[in-house]
Amino acid sequence: MTNSIRLYFDALSTFEEAEKKASKIISIVCSVAEVLRLNPQRFFFSNSGPMPAEVVLGCTSVGDANQWPSANQIQEVLMQCHEALENVQNAWRAISGEDRKKLQVPPPGIFQKSHVPA
Numbered sequence: 001m002t003n004s005i006r007l008y009f010d011a012l013s014t015f016e017e018a019e020k021k022a023s024k025i026i027s028i029v030c031s032v033a034e035v036l037r038l039n040p041q042r043f044f045f046s047n048s049g050p051m052p053a054e055v056v057l058g059c060t061s062v063g064d065a066n067q068w069p070s071a072n073q074i075q076e077v078l079m080q081c082h083e084a085l086e087n088v089q090n091a092w093r094a095i096s097g098e099d100r101k102k103l104q105v106p107p108p109g110i111f112q113k114s115h116v117p118a
Contacts, residue, residue, distance in 0.1 A: 005099060008091035012106070015084035021077045025069045032068070035061045085110070 035043045042058065044051050048065035069077075092106055 002095075002099060004091070004094045004096070005103065008088070008095055008103075011084065011087040011091040015081075015088045018077070018080040018084040022081050025074055025077055028063075028067060028069065029074075032063050035063075 032043075039060075042060045043063065044055060044059050045063045045065040045068065088106065088110060092100075092110075095103070
């Protein structure tokens with residue numbers, strides 16, 4: 001395996017890990033947003049301070065405030081995704097055309113200007 005192919009696989013692995021981190025944060029934010037959109041009176045965050053007992057007892061959905069990402073955490077994960085994506089693109093371009101023929105094509109969308117994890 002050539003060094004450029006090894007660098008590509010390393011970059012792809014790093015990109016996939018960054019996407020997993022982003023997907024986890026996106027899932028947490030979207031889940032809470034959906035509950036708040038549908039029935040905000042039935043939601044509260046645990047580990048974030050006191051709520052009246054009647055509110056807590058009437059809630060059907062609870063979010064753990066300790067898992068809620070800060071804006072800085074979201075920004076950090078987004079930067080990791082952008083950097084990892086750029087590294088994959090550059091690593092793929094560094095592989096010779098002959099060697100590329102032997103490899104699986106990068107995931108769909110990897111060369112689009114804006115790549116958003118699913």
